[in-house]
Amino acid sequence: MIENLNDLHNLLFKELNLTFHELENSNLISELNPDLLDYAMNFGSSIPKNNHQDHLEIQQNRTNSELTNFISENSGNWNIAVHKKTNELYTNEHWLYTESNLSDYRKLNFGIEECLISFSLQELYFAFCENEIEVKSELNLIPIWTDKRYSSKERTHSFLYDSEFKALKFIHSENNFEKIAFIE
Template sequence: MKAIENLDDLHNLFFSEWLLPFVELKNTDLILESNFILFNYVKNFGASIPKNNNQDHLEINQNSNKFELINFIAENSGNWNIAVSKKTEEIYTNEHWLYTNSNFSEYKKLNFGIEECLITFSLQEIYFAFCENNVEIKSELNLEPLWVNKRYNSIERTHSFFYDSELKALKLVHSENNFDNIAFIRPN
């Protein structure tokens, strides 16, 4: 498996190699075709990432912000959102309210592309969906770079993913958290 470069590569990994089932996403009518990348993501990936209560999730809903934003990613406990402008591909977050003197309704521009955000989000959520705590690895993993030094909900490059294609093993390395578990991608 070569490193992921774009959403087409991620789509091939999800649906050709991992054989994830496609699940249609609700509220897609809020995504305008002018938001080309998000529109295509919603149509081509849907809600195919298995989720549980500990994961962020793709959730399309109207934002009440003055920038005419559409929320498309929600943090697992509702603490922040990532949104896209209705008119451009620019993305915004309100995550900064957790550690600054701002409020939940204040969004700031992230200054990187929506494609990077979506790929990082998708790999992170797949990692958590398939992460297994008590798996004994019987052979040495051959983890190769899959998506390295990327951004998600802040301008910091916090996320790196490594993958063993033979065992379908995914490792997340995060600059602020230590994740020791390996996700073995085995859809039901």
């Protein structure tokens, strides 16, 4: 079960043996954002990227100088940002579903650690879900992250994991992902 960034770090770097890659522009992160700074220094951009994934990219927010963008949707449609002084999360994802403006950022009302863990597990899943591995026995998928939030206030993200086969299943409240990600 993952409860915090330390547990996630152990999964990614000790159990799954991912390689650490330094994150660009981490100097834009305020010292008042300790969880994001910790994530940048200890996780970097270690999850392999592909075009179907959201991206961890540190950038100055163009419409609000008090915000630092740190996650960008894979098509560039929305961002998640952190307030440089209050450590609160903001997103402009809602503009896709409402009559709001792309530059309208709204507070998410949950912590950055929950967002970063959900993001990391989601991107890990998408990075490896196309692996075609034949499993000769039944998977023992156990819940490791359940009913958590990512880019909206809704609890949409749950993950199951089998440590023997390094298999990750993503359950999203609005999408049915059938494939299993085998991390190799």
